[in-house]
Amino acid sequence: MKIIDLEPGDPRLVADLLPVLRELRPHLTEPLLKSVYEEGHPQGLRFTAAYDADGVCVGAAGWRTVANTVDVRKLYVDDLVTAERARSGGVGRALLGYLEARARETGCTLLDLDSGTQRLEAHRFYFRERMAVTAFHFGKDLV
DSSP: OEEEEEOTTOTHIIIIIHHHHTTTOTTOOHHHHHHHHHHHGGGTOEEEEEEOTTSOEEEEEEEEEEEETTTEEEEEEEEEEEOGGGTTSSHHHHHHHHHHHHHHHTTOSEEEEOOOTTOHHHHHHHHHTTOOOOOOOOOOOOO
16 A cells, blocks of 8 residues: 655645545535645645555545644544545555654644544544544534
8 A cells, every 4th residue: 555645736636535535525526625725735734645556546634733732733634534445454544554653753742533423433443543532522513
């Protein structure tokens, strides 16, 4: 498996990563992804793609390093998804391991993510990866 970070403007963002990312975020369109990445990249947003031995994108992660008063510095995962056809093949574990290594390299004290309450399969995966439920996340729709 090959795991690489994709910079804004990289054609693989749309051709490779977007179809996998849409399995988690079906509302994403090409223009919306480009717009979000253009705005988010200066704020630290990054996208990482995982490719199988045939060169097919089978996993995607959106993440950022965040400084705050609680954790001082953490790597926050916005998106973590394995293509349905590649699930249970080690892609998620490889991506999470890559992100953990990035977090350690950059001095983070925590690898953090939120997961929708309905995503029970994802929760089982996170527990297997020795992640813990450490907080409640609250939100309020403004639209």
